Amino acid sequence: MTPTLRLSEELIARPSVTPSDEGCQTLIADRLRALGFVCESLDSGPEHFRVRNLWAHFSSDLSAKNPKLVFAGHTDVVPTGPLGDWTSDPFVPTHRDGKLYGRGASDMKTSLAAMVVACEEFLAAHPRPAIDIAFLLTSDEEGPATDGTVVVCNELKRRGERLDWCIVGEPTSVERTGDMIKNGRRGSMSGKLTVLGIQGHIAYPHLARNPIHLAAPALAELAGTEWDAGNAYFPPTSWQVSNIHGGTGASNVIPGQVVIDFNFRFSTESSPEQLQQRVRDTLLRHGLAEGSGYTLEWTVSGRPFLTAPGTLVHAVQNAIQAETGLQTELSTTGGTSDGRFIAQVCEQVIEMGPPNATIHKVDECVAVHDIEPLKNIYRRVLENLAQAAA
Structure with a gap:
């Protein structure tokens, strides 16, 4: 058993369902110390929802202004669902058919183990590298993400900490470790639209005002709107309704209001402010005035970020090719990640980890033959960046 596999199993065995950490960060911190x-x-949050955050920093020369590489990730995992649906206990690392099973095997305890062992090997060979190394870990990535990475990033910003490069260990690969990395993510913005009407008997519609009928034309236009064309890195911005709720439960009552939940996944071609204004303009064109005709609440959970090909992307691409022979694909698809917070304090952020086919699923697993290459890629990135900085 390799050190990476052993540490992966030790982390998987800890039932760190968000926001719990269950000692994962202590285990990692002991190795890093x-x-x-x-x-x-840098823990945060109320006692009943306490989030563990770890900031760890290594510098071989505190008087030098070395560029800094940050390994970032999360020790929390999503709930398992019914245990009876799992072939084996999700918190007992189990091997079957060349795969390591357990909650967090892919998302993302294997990545964390690979990062730690990569640093151990790199510093054994290069005890005084020309780069600084840091770890930013949280137990709040799978939860609300309000007391995790964003808190640490705000603290680092307050201190004036400079972050040059960051690798987030999210499972980004498709078939083989290294075949895809994320060099950006779309932004996410949700809206809760409440269209106001007048409740009444359905047999006397002239005495009522049906908010569902009022909203329908505007929703049709919003659904058909081309918000932007995307760009070389991002697909076009999308708008999707996630929930509509209206009515009293009776078939003969016109409701007094309808509530529509929707979400934008947006590219760097659009800003939250631009999208919000276009929604308001559309509603107004259909006779809905803000305040008297509707209310609208906005939540921006993340702005888009993009790392164009440069020092970090090239270092990762070269490491992947040297280790696996693959020409990695750059992608910005998928959901949000904590990279959106780190990008506010670090210009170059990428995500790279094992295949993601089983993340958040019953019988989550990672192929054992993907684990060592992942560690070796991280180590090669350290070597590439240290060589570039020397």
């Missing part, structure tokens, strides 16, 4: 990292807990 042995390498000379200074480890700091």
